[in-house]
Amino acid sequence: MRATTSRAGLTLAAASLTAAGLLASALTPAPALAAWISPAEVVADVNELDGQTVTMVGEAIGDTMRADQDHVWINVLGDGTAVGVYVSNEDAAEVEGLGDYDRVGDRVSVRGVVNLACEQHGGDLDIHAVAPLEVLEPSAPIEHYVPVWEGILGAALIVVAGFLFRAYRARRLGWVEARRR
Amino acid sequence: MADARDAPRESLSQSPYRHWLTGLGTEVGTFLAFGLFVSAVAALIVVLLQG
Amino acid sequence: MWIRLRIADLETIVHYTGIFVAGIGAVMVVPLATAVLAAEWAPAMDYLLGIGVALVVGLSMALVRPAQHRITHAHALMIAAFSWLACSLVAAVPLAFSPNYASYLDAVFDALSGLTTSGLTVVSDLDHMAYSHNMWRHLTHLIGGQGIIVAALSLAIGLRGGAFALYLAEARDEKVLPNVVNTARFIWFVTAVYVAAGTAVLFVLNLVRGMVLSRAGLQAFWMVIAAYDTGGFAPQSQNQLYYHSAIFEIVTVTLMMAGTLNFNLHAAVWRGNRKEIFRNIETRTLAFSILAISLIVSLGLAATQYYDAVPSVIRKGVYHVFSAHTGTGHQTLYPSQWAGDFGQLAFIGILLAMGLGGGMSSTGGGIKALRVGLLFKAISNNVREAISPRSALVQTRYHHIRDKVLTPELTVSVLIFFTLFVLSYVTGTIVGTGYGSPLMDAAFESVSASANVGLSTGITGPAMPTGLKLLYIVQMWIGRLEFIAVLALFGYVLTALRPSRTS
Structure with missing residues (x-):
């Protein structure tokens, strides 16, 4: 099941390279097709996705950590796997709620370039955001x-x-x- | 035992707490230097291979 | 010949195991306090129950009357083997109630992995785990790493006589100080200094990077004890990769090296004998081995498509060599990346580093550097004997705290341990392959479990078969106690089952 969705995600990700207009449709609340991929799919299919621009949707978790050159790291979780997103301070401004024991973090949409082994960051598998992170669903507390x-x-x-x-x-x-x- | 002769017996009774700060400094310094050295050698190998 | 276990012996074993189990209950006060401070009421209930169970079970066992004579070496072996298992079973109780573990077995897996400072984990949704549960997971590294028995000794709780036998049974080779209780206290002193210093550095780093105060402090403390105790747990699912920081990696690697250093060496250096660190056979072996394997891994990575740049070679290659060789198991790669893009040569290098392992009398696992060094000395001794005239007396000396002579008995002991570790690595690989894992992955995971490292190619996870979970549990347990205690336990159980011959 995962393979088919990821392949669909892949083709769409590739298509989105050529059609910038797809971005808008990809981010609408109820897209006709899964126009985005999850962090788990990014890691699973990283060999094909390396260097490509994708739209990844997942839950922002943990901490916002200052990185180099007015950028921060935000880790985004989906399907049990989290991927680090390298994003400029202003592009990360909208993200406020980060997931932990007490809350589900903001569900964010990240548009960025996948790096299997990022040259700028010592070979880390990461995503460099190319557009502002968009909050699809705000953070919510978890009742225990x-x-x-x-x-x-x-x-x-x-x-x-x-x-x-x-x-x-x-x-x-x-x-x-x-x-x- | 054969090595009882050359063993500095008094060192065992010496307190290991006496020089703990310099000891810690020595260790951390050695570790950092060693890590740097290994990294430098690794970097050199890679540069030589690709150069 | 096996000595039959008598009821009196069993009572002694149960009594002392009970004390350690009750001790685990006492330490659970820390996660309980964490839960209360963080207003995590569900885990607070888990720890109340955990403390209750541990204390009742432990104290009931302790009520059994111990033998009147001193603890013998055989008792000590049994107590060590039993205690580690019993402590894991009890430490798992609160974890089993958390939503992050699918079953009690999974909780036991993590508790034992923590106590043996391995770091393999079958946790799920770690990123949403309660602070108190994370506190407990990481504390198991500290309890197990410094030694359940050493912990008890440092508090000098009623272990009249036989304390040293217990200390030895826990796979620690020699006393650091003439007195065992002093040795235990010194071990805790070194630990306190490193943990305090490391936590302070990472706390500041985390604050500078913009973390909130509480998270900055907790994560610094957890990552420091996981690195210093050569454990490998982390509070986030990405492990060390979560932090995306070279400085963070430098600090933790330094702590890993400190953690894998023999406590006798710490003692020598802290007494003012600074040269010891450069003369010791163990540090020399470790340094040579880390350097050689780093070269192998660098050569391997240089030929790969993705990790051929210098920063990648250092932060993905050299970093993991240190993490593997010290027996830590922190990783900055996704498990699925090992078998593919990392390249086979570099993969084998990491495998080798894990198998050789860290220092004796430390929290590191594996064959251990002292044995590896002595093995090479023994080989050279043999060669020298072969080329010397028959009448010549060939003697090999080595330096470990003092100059010592390599005796045939020592060589045999080294060879036995070497063989046992390799047997365990191979057996685990065969079983893992039998469960359908690719050969290389199975080998990696098997060595990682046996040598108490914790790096993973992704076999270990909540969804893996029960048989594999049990396999790795046994490997971690047996590897931490260095076989003898566990094998002796099996031996006793077998002799107890065998019908006695009437002569």
Whole structure:
């Protein structure tokens, strides 16, 4: 399944090279075709994509990290794989929510050049953005179910452990006494 | 044991905490220098190969 | 001949294993505190339960009366083998409740990988993991790396007599200081200095790069203990690549080297004997081996299509040689890239680096530099014997803290360990290939597990077959304890099962 979608993504990515107008349609909320690829597909098909301009959509995660020449790094996650995006400060301005335990990060669309081994960045596999990052869906908090029973059981066990510890200490004294005799 | 004679026994009783800062400096300096050296050799090989 | 295990022996083993298990419960207070501070209430529940389970199980075991005599060498081996397994099973409890692990087995895999400072991981959606779970994952590197038993020793908890036997059983070759408790304390002192210094440097770097305060500090601490303990975990799914920073890589590589250095060497240098670092057989072997393998990898990469530029050769080639040779396993490549674009020659170089491994009495894994150095000394000794007159007495000396003579017994021991490690590497490769992985990938993963490195070609993951998970668990366990303790355990179990002969 992944192979077919990525091939579709590939052809479209190639087509988008020639037709700049495709960009606009690719970024509309409900495109007729999957006009973008996920970070996992970028890594899986990197040999074919190397040097090409693609549109990658995924979740911005973690941190914005300052890079060289007024650029930053934003890592974008999709299908379990994250890819670093090298983007200028102003092009990254729209991205605010970064994914972590408490929230899903901004769902961003990145248009940029794929590098299998980026010469500027020591051979890293990365994407150099050529257009401003666009936020398709803003970041949202994640609700976590809190398993209170675990805490209650844990607390009960800790109380039991307290008694065990007292018993252990008493016994140990006995053992030491026995050894002395 | 054969090597008990030439072993500096007193060094074992010396505190390893006494020169810890210079020790740390020596180690970090050595590591950095070694890393740089290996990188330089690797770079040289690549340049020579391609040159 | 095997000595039969008596009930009294078993009681001793259970008693001491229990103490270590309870200790794991006590350390879980750190992730619990992290959870509370970060307002992560779900993981807080996980750690309350984890602490409860660990303490109850551990203390119940500790209530078993230990033998009245001293701990024998055989006891120590059993305790070491059991403790590492028991501690992993208990350390996995809170992880198993996190949504990042599909099963308890997966959690055990990561707990054992962490405790053995391997770094292979079957976690999923790591980028959304709770800070408290990440804290615990990385702390397992610190607990396991500095040694569960060393940790206990440094607190001097009731291990009257036999403490040294335990220390040896944990695959640490010699005492650093005349007294074992002092040795353990010194190990913790070196660790504290390096971890504090490293964390400070990376914290500043992270802040300068614009990270928020809490994330900058936590990630600095985690990456530092993962590098210094030659572990290999990272808080983000891209591992070290996430940071996209050459400075970050330089700092962590320095820590990796510090972590793979024998604690006896740290002690010698910190006593003021600075020359030791250049004279020691182990550092010389490591330096030569890293240089030679870096050359192999550079030659390999220079011939590839993608990594032939000088910066790539250094940051993808030399960096990974250090990461592999020290037994760390931090990586800046995607797992799928190893087998393809990295080139076969460079791939073999990394494989070799992982197999040879780091220093004795360190957190590094693999065959270890001292043995490799001694092996070459033994070979040269043999050659010299062959060309000398029969009456000549050929003697080979080597320098490790002091000048020592290479004895036949030492040569045999070195050869045995060398053979055991190679056997483990090969067995794992065969089994991995049997599960359908390509030969090279299977070899890479097998060596990585056995040598406690943690680099991965992508075989290791939540979706891999249960059999492979068990294989790598056993390899990591057996490799960390350097076979003898685990093999002795098997031996005892087998003799216990065999019907006793009535004579």
